[in-house]
Amino acid sequence: MITYNDLYEAARKERYSDQLQQLPKNFILEIAEYLKEKKELVSKDDDLFSDMIAKTKKQLENATTLFKELMTRRRKKILDLVLIAAETGISKQDFDNMFSFEKSLFEELMKNIEGSDKSLSEILNGKKAETSKNELIVFKSDVGEFMGMEGEKIGPFSKGEIANITKEVASILVEDGKADVLEK
Amino acid sequence: MKVSKVELKERFVHIPKTGIYFARQRTYDGLSSANTHEELALEEKRMPTVEEFRMALNYFRLSPNKGLKKLYSEITEVREPLRACHLDAYFRKTESGLWLLTRNKTKAEKLENCLMGDKLPGINFDDWLSRKNVTSQGFPKPNISKGDLYYFHPENGSVAWFAAGSAGADFGCCKDSANSGPDLGVFAVVDA
Numbered sequence: 001m002i003t004y005n006d007l008y009e010a011a012r013k014e015r016y017s018d019q020l021q022q023l024p025k026n027f028i029l030e031i032a033e034y035l036k037e038k039k040e041l042v043s044k045d046d047d048l049f050s051d052m053i054a055k056t057k058k059q060l061e062n063a064t065t066l067f068k069e070l071m072t073r074r075r076k077k078i079l080d081l082v083l084i085a086a087e088t089g090i091s092k093q094d095f096d097n098m099f100s101f102e103k104s105l106f107e108e109l110m111k112n113i114e115g116s117d118k119s120l121s122e123i124l125n126g127k128k129a130e131t132s133k134n135e136l137i138v139f140k141s142d143v144g145e146f147m148g149m150e151g152e153k154i155g156p157f158s159k160g161e162i163a164n165i166t167k168e169v170a171s172i173l174v175e176d177g178k179a180d181v182l183e184k
Numbered sequence: 185m186k187v188s189k190v191e192l193k194e195r196f197v198h199i200p201k202t203g204i205y206f207a208r209q210r211t212y213d214g215l216s217s218a219n220t221h222e223e224l225a226l227e228e229k230r231m232p233t234v235e236e237f238r239m240a241l242n243y244f245r246l247s248p249n250k251g252l253k254k255l256y257s258e259i260t261e262v263r264e265p266l267r268a269c270h271l272d273a274y275f276r277k278t279e280s281g282l283w284l285l286t287r288n289k290t291k292a293e294k295l296e297n298c299l300m301g302d303k304l305p306g307i308n309f310d311d312w313l314s315r316k317n318v319t320s321q322g323f324p325k326p327n328i329s330k331g332d333l334y335y336f337h338p339e340n341g342s343v344a345w346f347a348a349g350s351a352g353a354d355f356g357c358c359k360d361s362a363n364s365g366p367d368l369g370v371f372a373v374v375d376a
Contacts, residue, residue: 005304008334008351015266016345016359062351065264 002030004059011066011073020077022097031067038063078102082109086117135170137179138162186228187374196374197252199240205374206232206240208255210269213369217270217343217361220370221288229372231272233286234344235322236373242313259348259371260309266349268368275357277340284321284338298323300337305352309333312355323357 014021024030038060042053081094085106098106138160145155149168157163162182165173173179187196187205196205207229212220217231224230232240244256259267274285275295282295296319299307307324308331311317317328324335336356338344344357345368 005334008354009302009304009336011351012334012336012347012354012356013358015365016356016363018360018363066351069266 002027002034004034004063007031007034007063007066007070011070014070014073018077020074020081020094020097023099025099028099035060035063035067074102075105078106079109082106082113085110086113133166134164135167136162136164136182137170137173138182139173139179141178143173143178192374197240197244197255198376199236199243202236202239203376204232204236204240205376206236207370207372208251210267210369210371212372214364214366215369216364217274217359218288219364220270221272224370224372225288227372229374230287231270231370232373233272233322235320237269237271237346237371238313238315238318238322240371240373242315245313259346260353262348262350262353264350266347266367268345268347268365270368270370271344271346273338273344273357274361275338275340275342282338282340293321295338296321296323297325298338299326299328299335302337303330303335305335306331306333307335307355309353 010021010023010027038056042057042060044053046053078098081090084090090106095103095106139157139162141159143155143157145153148154149166154165154169170179170181174181192205195208197208198204199206212223215223221231241256241259244252244259247253247256259269272286272288274289276283276285276292280294283292284295285292298319298321303324308316308329311329311331312324312333317325319325323338332352334352334354334356336354336358338357341361342358343361344355345359346355347353347367
């Protein structure tokens with residue numbers, strides 16, 4: 001069972017160490033239990049133990065503050081590790097010291113960085129952004145079913161209906177006065 | 185740049201029997217221990233050793249002066265926000281034992297026999313301040329009484345700090361020397 005002093009130790013060691021600290025795997029669950037227990041104690045309305053309840057209330061406030069401090073500091077370290085890992089990789093120990101939800105955060109952020117790097121690299125190598133092959137049009141009159149450029153069936157459409165169709169077909173419909181382009 | 189008499193009078197407190205003046209305000213927040221040493225040296229100031237810091241706190245605690253009492257509270261009171269300060273103590277382990285390096289690692293002396301385990305909580309703050317069961321270097325001896333001051337024992341390659349926040353006050357000797365933060369600064373000292 002975790003105690004207030006365990007939490008104090010964890011928070012202070014996280015504060016004054018530059019490395020992500022290793023905490024017991026069940027640390028978060030134990031903290032949740034600890035906080036729940038303290039909340040139950042302070043919710044009691046008992047004059048006989050009012051001093052003890054007041055003391056517990058203060059300890060609960062402090063424990064909540066310490067826990068927030070601890071998790072915020074860990075998150076900051078993980079963000080720093082993401083930046084380092086993107087350049088040089090991450091040490092096994094740093095990764096092992098993360099809770100599973102912190103590992104997920106780390107991995108998601110790494111994926112985003114990799115995606116962002118890939119996009120940047122493509123732009124630098126002259127690849128143009130993909131342009132849409134379709135166009136959004138609104139029909140000005142009813143149009144019966146017709147064949148598309150590759151023989152596929154298109155329609156029928158009613159007046160006022162909006163459709164997303166190939167640019168070639170859209171331009172024919174617009175030229176014939178049967179539709180207007182909705183947006184560019 | 186030498187500290188002027190005016191600055192000494194306005195911004196520092198003379199601590200009897202120590203030969204130092206102690207700053208009334210914490211400065212250089214957000215710097216690592218090494219960078220703080222460098223900045224202080226440029227102004228001919230330095231970081232207090234653990235024993236100097238302990239003596240200064242004890243002097244403020246016992247002083248009838250309201251300003252010094254307030255300074256004592258500013259450093260030690262258990263309340264928000266967290267206020268932490270660097271202390272001039274770097275620990276290095278060799279084959280001959282654990283050494284205490286001060287004056288920005290230029291002065292080495294063997295660490296005297298002190299409490300080498302964490303006390304959470306804690307050690308007796310009053311005993312520490314009044315030097316009861318405390319080494320000449322300012323560290324609690326193994327037999328110091330129990331109390332509320334959280335204590336983190338010296339570790340190889342680490343530096344010392346003192347801090348007080350809403351959750352408690354602590355004196356620790358296991359901080360990474362590169363560690364910094366907006367809540368961490370220094371109470372500079374000047375040699376008399």
